[in-house]
Amino acid sequence: MTKPLSIKNLVKNFGGLTATDDISFDLNEGQSTGLIGPNGAGKTTIFSQIMGEYRQTSGTIELYGTEISKLSTPARIRLGVSRTYQVPRPFAEFTVLENVRVGLMPDSIWKMITESPNVDREIELALSVGFSESDLRRTPDELSMGDLRKLEMARTMATNPRIMLLDEVFAGLTVGEIDQIAKLIQKMRSENMTFLIVSHDLKALEPLVDDAIAINYGKVIAQGSFASVISDKAVRTSYLGT
Amino acid sequence: MLEIIIQGVLLSGLYALIAVGFTLIFSVGRVLNLAYGAYIMVAGYIYFYFSQLLGLPPIAGLLLAGILGACMGLLKYNLIVKPLKADHIAVEISTLILAVVLQSAVILCFGNSAKILLPIIPGVIHIGNATVTYNVLVATIASWLILIGLYLFIKRTHVGRAMMAVSMDTKGASISGVDIDKINMITWGISGFLGAIAGVFFASYTQLSPTMWVAPLIIAIAIVIVGGIGSIIGTLVVAHIIGFMEIISVALISPQLRGVFTMLLIILVLVIRPKGLFGREEL
Amino acid sequence: MGLGLRWYHFALWAGFILVMALMPEFVSKGTLRTMIFANFLAIFAISWDVLSGRTGYISFGHPFLIGIGAYTTAILTKRFDVPVEYAIPAAIAMTMVGGTIMFLPALRIKGSYFALVSLAFMELIYQLVQVIRPDLTGGTRGMSGIVTLTRGAANGYYLSFSLMIIVALSMWLLMRTRLGTALSAIAMNEESVKGSGLSPTKLKLFAFMTSAFVAGLGGAFYVHYLGSIAPRALFDINFVFTIIVATLIGGASTIVGPMFGAFFLTFLLEYLRPFLPGAERYLIYGAIALLLYMYQPKGLYHIFMSQLDRFKKSGDDD
Ligand SMILES: Nc1ncnc2c1ncn2[C@@H]1O[C@H](COP(=O)(O)OP(=O)(O)O)[C@@H](O)[C@H]1O
C-alpha cells in the first residue's frame, strides 16, 4: 500500500544554514505522529517543504505515491495535505464563517461564481472546532489566541484533507482549550485522518499520537513509539535538558 | 564626448540631491513619500517668492526654503504618517492626495503659468566646447557637499547611527532604547530640508510650474528603487546611471526618449531584483 | 449562486435606474454633460476598485489601461476607417493585453513596489505615444475629429449611463459571489489564500483581466464621446488622483462606493467652478478627500452602513 506521506533525504539550506539535514520518514494511513525537537530544530521548515511554501534544496516528498516537488501549494492541497500555522494567519477583516468559506472554495473561478457557498458546512466546521454560535460573525481582532488556533484548524479542515500537519497546536491555549482541540483530533483519528503534530506540550501530545519523530539541528535523532522516543538519551539531553 | 561627460556629471549630481531626501525616509520609515515631489515644487516657489518677489538675497531665499521645507516634513510626519501608523499603502495614497492639494494651493497663490527662476549665481563657464552655467555647477558642487555631509552625519554622529539602526531593524533598535518616534521626526525634518534645497536647484535648472513635481518624484522613485533602500552610496551610483542614461539618450538617440529608459529600468529592476541593485537582504 | 439578494436590493437598483433615466426631463443640458463625465468616471473608478480595492494591488497607473482602450479605437477608426462596432471590441481586447502586461510584475512584487511599477507603466506609455509612430497617435498633440457615437447631451447621457449601470450591476453581482470573497482575501493575506488551496495567480489574473476589460470599455466609449484625445490630459497623475479619490471617498471594494464617489466628486467640482474656476478647485476637493480618508479610510459607504446598523440596532431596542 502506498504511504500517505513519504519523505526521503530532505535537505533545505538557508544560505549557510542547513535547516533540515537529510531527513527521511514515512507516515502510515490513519496514523498519528508527533514531531518534536527544540526551537529552531527545523520542524516548521519540514512542514513548509511538504506544502511547497519552500522548495527543498534536495530530496523527495511523495504524497500517496506522487512526487510533489514540482507542484504548487494548491495542487498539493488537492492531493489531500493541509497544514496549520504556528502563528495563526487569519483573513483579518473576515468573520469566522468567511474565513472558513475561503478554505471550502474550489480552486476554480467558474465554480466560485456559479456555486453558492455551503453555509451549513461552514457552520458545521466552525462549531466542530469549538466555536459557539455567537462567535461565527466575529472577526479575528475579537478572538483569543485559542480561538485563532481553532480557526486555523477549521480552515485547514475545510480543504478536506486526508493528512493534517499541525504546527504548535497547543501554544498559548488554556487547559480547557487544549482539551477541546485534543478531543477534536481524537475524533478525526477515529475517522482515519493521518496526522503529523508539532507540539512542545508533550503531556498533551502523548495521548494523541501513536509514534514520534525527534529532530535536532535538522537531523532525525530518534524515531519510534512515543514512549521510546521521549526516553531516548539523545532526545533527553538535547530537548528536555535532563 | 566631453560634453556628454560634463552634462552627465552635472545632471547626476542634481539627481542625487533630489533622491537623497526620499531615500532617507524610505530607509528609516519604510514608507514612500509621494508628496516629496510636491515639496520640491513648493520649495521652488518659496525661493521664488522670497528672492524674486521680495528681493531677498539668494542665500537667504535658499535657507528660508530649506527651513520651511523641514517644517513641512515635520508637519506631514505628525499629521499624516503617524496617525496612519505607517500603513504603507495608506501613507502613499494620502501623500499622493497631499501632492495634488499642494499643487492646487500653488496654483491658487501663484497662478497656472510657468515662471522662470533667475539663476542663483549668474554667469557661464566654457569647458572645451561645452557651456556650463555657474548655476548648474554650483548645484552639483552643493549636491556633492550635502551628500558627503550627510554621509558623515550618518556614520559619525549618535543620531545618524540611530537612524541607521532604525533603518536596518526597527524592532531591534527600539528594544535597544532608540526613540523611534524622535528618529522619524528628525528624518522627516532632514528630508524636507534636503528636498527643499534640491527643489530650488531643480527649479532653476528647468522652470517653475505647478506640475513640475511629477518629474523629480519619478526620478527619486527610480533612484531609490534601482539603488535599493538604505544606501547613500547606492543612491549616488544610481543617480549617475540614470543621469548618464538620460544625457546619452538625449544626445545620441532622441530627446523625446529621455524618460523612457528610466521607466524601463524601474520596471526591469523591480521585476528582476525587487530589492534593488544595492539593496540589503532584509527587507 | 448565493448572491444573498433581498427585495430592497432590487428596489434600490430599480429606483436608482428609474430616477437616472428620467434625469434628462428635469435637468439642464449643462448638468447632463456633467453627469456624463460622472458616468465615465464611475466606470473608471469601478475598474480600479475591482483590481485595487479588492486585491490590494494598488494601481497608480490606471490611465495606462484606459489609454490603451482609448488610443486603440481612436487609431483604428480615424486612421484605418475601421467601423466602431469592430474598433471598440478590438480596443477592449488590446486593453486586456495591456492588463496582462501589467499583471506580470504582480507575480513577483506587491504593495508599494507594485504601485510604483504601475506608475512607471503610465509614464512609459505617456512618453511612448508621443514618439513612436506620431503619424498614428498624433504625437504630443493627440488626435481630434474622432467619430462620436451620439449627438446632443441627452443621447450622450443615455449611452454613458447605460454603460455605467451595466458595468456597475454586473460587477456588483460578480463581487457578491464567492469570487469577491476570494479576491478580498488576497488583499488580506495572499499566503493564506494559497494555504487554503486557492491559486492567487489565477485570481489575480482574473482581477487584472476584469479591470482591464472595464477600463478598455470605458476608455473606448469615452474617446468616442469626446471626439478627441490628448496624452497630457490622459496619462496624468491628476487623473489617477481623481479615479482613486472617487473610489476611496465612496468606499473601496464596494462597487456602489466608487459609483457614488464619482458623482459626488464630479458635482462637487462643478459647484466649485463659479468660486474657483481653475485647477485650484482641487485644493478643496483634495483637502476634503484627505480629511475623510484620514478619518475613515473605508469611505462614505462604510460610514453610511455603520450609521444604518446603529439605527437598526437602536430600533431593535425600542
Ligand atoms: N526563511 C528562512 N530564512 C533563513 N533561515 C530560516 C528561515 N526559516 C527558518 N530558518 C531557520 O531554520 C531553522 C529551523 O527553523 P524552524 O523550522 O522554524 O524551526 P522549528 O519550527 O523547529 O522551531 C532555524 O535556525 C531558523 O532560524
Ligand SMILES: [Mg+2]
Ligand atoms: Mg516552528
